[in-house]
Amino acid sequence: MAVDEQLKIEMGKQGVFVTTLQELYNWGRRSSIWPMNFGLACCAIEMIATTMARYDLARFGAEVFRPSPRQADMMIISGTVTKKMAPQVVRLYNQMAEPRYVIAMGACAISGGPFKQGYNVLKGIDRYIPVDVHIPGCPPRPEALLEAFMTLQKKIDAQPLTGEARPRHLDEQAPGEFPVPEQGAHDLEPPANKSVWTVPVVIR
Amino acid sequence: MLGEGILKGLAETAKNFAGSYVSKERLTTVQYPEERAEHIEASRVFPFLVYDGPDAFAGMRCVSCQICEKECPPKCIYIEKSKDKKPDYVGKPQNYPVRFDIDISVCMSCQICVEVCPFDAIKMDSVFEMATDNRFGGLLLDREKLLKSNEYYHSIHPTEATEVDGRLAEEKAKVEAKAKAAAEAAAAKAAAEAAAPKTAAPAAAPAAKPDAPKPTGGAE
Amino acid sequence: MTLSAAEFGARQHAGGKALPEGRMVIDPESGGDLLEVSMGPHHPSTHGVFRMDVALDGERIVRLKPVFGYLHRNHEKLGEEHSYLASMPYTDRLDYICSLTNNWAYALAVEKLVGQEVPERAEYLRLIVGELTRMQNHILSVGFLIQDMGASGTPLMYGFREREKILDLFEALTGSRMMCNYMRFGGCRVDATPEWLDGVRKVVAGMPAFADEFERLLCTNEILMARTQGVGVLRPELAVSAGVTGPALRASGVNYDIRKVDRYGIYDRFDFKVPLGEHGDVYDRFMIRLLELRQSIRILEQALKDVPGGPVMDPKAKIRNFRPKPGEAYGRIEAPKGELGFYLISDGTGNPYRYRVRPPSFVNLTVLEDMCLGYSVADVVLILGSIDIVLGEVDR
Amino acid sequence: MKTVEEIKAAIEAAVPSASVEIVQNPAPSAQHSLLLKAETAVAVAKFLRDDAELALDFLSNVTGVDWPDKEITEKVKVTKMVTKTVEGTEQQVEETVEETRKRVEPGYLEVVYHLYSMTKKHGPVVFRMRTGNRADDVKLPSMTPVWRSAEYQEREVFDLYGVEFVGHPDLRRILMWEGFKDHPMRRDYVEPDDFEYEPTAHDEVLKRAQAHQAAAAAAAEGQKGAAQ
């Protein structure tokens, strides 16, 4: 839209305004991250423990666990994503409203973890959706989840509102849809989403 | 009467609400980044490699026997054995790992590597703050990141570390005594050296891991 | 649309009519549209990634098909690919709320397979951690049940408050909060210090007060009674036929507790009773858990009086290069959720030839549809919660 | 409780056509089992459940086991007629030779059931059934009509091993998705190959990972070349 572009340029000129707006925006979404009520496996119990009295995720304003993806900001992939579950996870991620964040909690969510040799276990959810923060551990302690949460907040703080470095959801060109894999006769098809998953070569 | 149970329940929550302002028992939150729960000695998260003395490389206890690599249930350890040798803590030349990688994005913190290590070289760390947005770089720990000093080990697991130290010192003393004896009796020298690695086996089983009959090094 | 004749027949045959008296399912052919809803895999109260395909008439359940496998992590396959020892940490992740009883069942099966003895002190430690596990499981399952009922977390929070105390004990003994990996074939991995035992005594001493608080908060609450009494009735014949075990079975009035039947470990030394329900409804299952919690306290009080000294590991036991002779064994214990069994076939190599887990949650789910038919959506989540499943164990 | 031999005798008395074999278990657990024929299994099972003395009303566990075809190499003494030249004349002589033979022992799928009694509080009684082979003759009678608890466990055996239970009310895949073709717990199952990123691989996995890495490196190289 031409008008929008002009508006953006106009706003770019008024740098201060954008900066304040950016700060306000980042502060707002950083301080009010509502997780999706979404537990997969072992780590879910630690995720629940994090919201409970001892650790109290609520102190950060993040105890509003929304059951519907429409109202949630953050998806905590807490546990093993199996190949049977992966399409559902990807679909749920797709159905969340932007901006949305993903925390891969625990070894299984990052890489398949101890179960990665299994035939039905997805070797990391980042094969299909972009993950913001990874927490290793099996399961990570509740404090580790809190730390990851703060890491995510820092990450949000550093995101500019305009310009090249702006996050995915502010970029009109960046894809908003992440295709849901099909369940084939032997495996998921495709086995990974090439636009989010590029593997570094391991030198051996 | 109808509603009695509800009133009882309301009284219970009210008690907790009021109690949260006066009693620690009713306000159990530990405010994490500023406050921390008391460190539990046995607590384990990811493995690390212990080295003695000031130099990480020279004091490295690992002799790359690869037992942990083999026994690790999720296969998250990768070891590359050196071609050359360096002296270990008793002074005997041993191989060392050129490469020692642990993929903590896979590690299940089961402690089996620690249990099977005959050299007390790998131990469990208690650092859990490893969250990262770098999937490939941040979660693969290499030898440099894994090596931590014996002092650090003492600081996190004092009881266990003292036992390990005692055991190692005993072993070292034995080797030294044998070496001394060997120097005195040149004839016994060769025999003493051959027996040196075997001495690891009969070390008294400590309380920390009394079960494992110590394997006599290498894969059996 | 409705139950197929074969399904119905199977039910009839297996000693249970599809519906107890007084409940009826409207014939969906006769009018009114059915709403086909999928509850799960992402649903706040399916305790993970369980799914139920539900057909609703208004809000009433006409058909309910459980769909499993969303957490099928190939546990058994991995068990066959790993050595006997390496499977131990995997058992932690079966029923991830009660890792220590899983350890125990697996260790027991392997000990049966090779005829391994366990030192007395280790038996005591196993019993202590096992009963602590049972306590925290029951606390949690009751908490989740009330959570499903729509309480905004309060009972669950109180439950977790106590659970954290028990988890601290686990961590101090085994090094990990949840995934303890504590037992070995022929004993336990580490010994408990006297301070630890004192810690247990302290926690156990505080437990009755918590149980009282919980009971005041919930047991006579009219809303809770209205929601749970007479809901999800499981009749004893069906329960036995369907292999239901654990508190769910005893709530139906069947006296079957493997701690009493098999007398494994050292349970025969302690004096405890098995609470039995009468109605077999959700309230009974809920109460049986609370009563078992009190019995666990009783067992622990007795066990903690005199823990004998000695080693915690049979010195003859082997850890690495453990190769049982060919043969097979089925070992089972009374896990908090029911009968947890391990069936192992050894072919003489270092890996089991067949490694089978008999998960209580999975088998207990057999009766889910029978219990739910004719009730409303709101009851389904309660009935599911009262069976107390953990998906790690259901799907393995 | 009765011993396996006594149970066998009792079964054969009650169900005359049933021929029950005893499978010995050499392990210290000494849980010997009964091998049932598929044709009479349901009748035997009903007897086990309803017999007043046994009263095995609780089917605890259903297990599938895969025993693949075994190639057995054995030395056999063979006697055959050989034409030999003995003392200048050709004669048919009987001769015993040792020969190495390869023989394929056909595999089978096995289902093991563990029974207990809740009323009598005894057990376990183990019985098993075997299929004809692993490919097409994989039908076994379902125990679901006798014990409901077999319902999901048999579905699981069907899903993971491919044993078809005749008489099961609802035999569908349970753990894997509909449309999945393999039976993953069989010992010859080939896992999907998705080992792209394995920084700590060994053995089998290492080989697969290396193959992937080589392909990826080549592709990256090719792209670079194309870009230049």
Add this chain to the structure above:
Amino acid sequence: MVEKADQIFVLLLHWILNYLPAAWRHPVSVLLCVAVIVAVYPALFALAVLMERKGLGRMQNRYGPNRVGPFGILQPVADGIKSLTKEDIVPRNADALVHFIAPLVLVVAVFMGFAVMPMGRNMVLVNLDASLLFFFAMGASTELSIFMAGWSSRNKYSLLGAMRAVAQMISYEVPLLLSTVGVVMITGSLSLVDIVDAQNRYSWGLAHWNVFKPWGLAGFVMFVIASMAETNRSPFDLPEGESEIIGGYFTEYSGFKFALFFLGEYVGMFGIAGLGTTLFLGGWSAPLAVLSWIPSWIWFFAKVELWICFFIWVRGTLPRLRQDQLMNFAWKFLLPLTLVNLLVAAEWRFVEGVWIRWIVGMVIVVGTYVLMGRVGMRREKLGPRSYRYAE
């Protein structure tokens, strides 16, 4: 001085209006009052949300939000900014227009209710003769909005939620309305201003609040219960029923539309709390004559907040009812009780003698309550149980 503090807003308004030409005065005055209503209640909403989150926390042995701003007080602001900048999703198959209108209908309806609410002495926007009826009319249209939301989303959970909501709200509308009839009977007016004035009298230093009378006490309790159901608060939060039907009618709402629902629900809560306060707790009047120096509007808002606190307390304690139980409770328990309460109100007028009418009234209402409770529990076979043990 006391009077000035009491009337500070009224004086302020007059002071401003003095600077305006006469023709403008009325519209501007209305506009200002409306602006105050539309500003104050959302602010109160923010406060209530924070109170709820912190209060629930305290009940559950934890702190609750305490990091965003000092003591977490900026938490609602952050939530607002977040909601404002969140993507708005409209399902493909949804009825887009109705989907869009539904939250607006809710917000408008709940705000309209405040038009007739006396928030302090001389502080009411419109003093309608039938303001009570007006309030109920407005309150009823929230049902419409919830049904619109659930139906238009074309989501199965939403639909279930909407169906539940409509059934629940119409069922509780009746006891809610009937529990107020006693007040109208004794006051003889449908105007909320008159009802407060009638309660603003003192005998022996104690106010004549309706709640201090048997019919008022019973009416009050029933009003509280019905108001919880009307505002979908726990234990009557079935239309949302997170653990059963995900989010109920607002499952498919995201961004600020969802925030509007959230807001509408809370503001509706204030409305009903304000009405209850006005009817039973003497509105803006002080409970004791000696406390009359505290400005009237402080009393009003304090009572409303207290009411909200009670809602939070109940929410922190009780599980949810089931739909049929909810309906049974409304029709088979509350409704007969409200009718009995009318008798008590009539008795209050016709029986002479303070103590006698007190006792007779209490006997009727408490007796019916206990009897019906007992019969109901027995019929449903509910009650504590004892258990047997096997050795």
Add this chain to the structure above:
Amino acid sequence: MAFNPYFSLAVLFVVALCFGLTPLALAWLWSRVFSPQKPNAIKNAIYECGLESKGDAWVQFRSSYYLYAIIFLIFDVEAVFLLPFAVAFLGLGAAACVSMLVFVLLLVEGLVWAWAKGVLTWA
């Protein structure tokens, strides 16, 4: 100068509507300028626990819902009749009250009838 009280109500209506519309407009503006909306087929599909939604949600519901509505109507009308009586109650004699009681009792009878007929049994 007497003003129509409904003028105030109209103002409140408009302002409340604006109160709802303004943030929605702001949110729309925000999405236009900074954060583009990216609708797509998966995102805009109906949410159903992570699965593709099968069947339509707009089905015919059972009649029990409507029966409640009818009873509600009866009692709401009753309340409408009751309120004028209630307002005038203080000025009425016992006879008027008794006749009102009869009216209420008639309705109660209706309630009891519906109750006995099982209309009030939620299915």
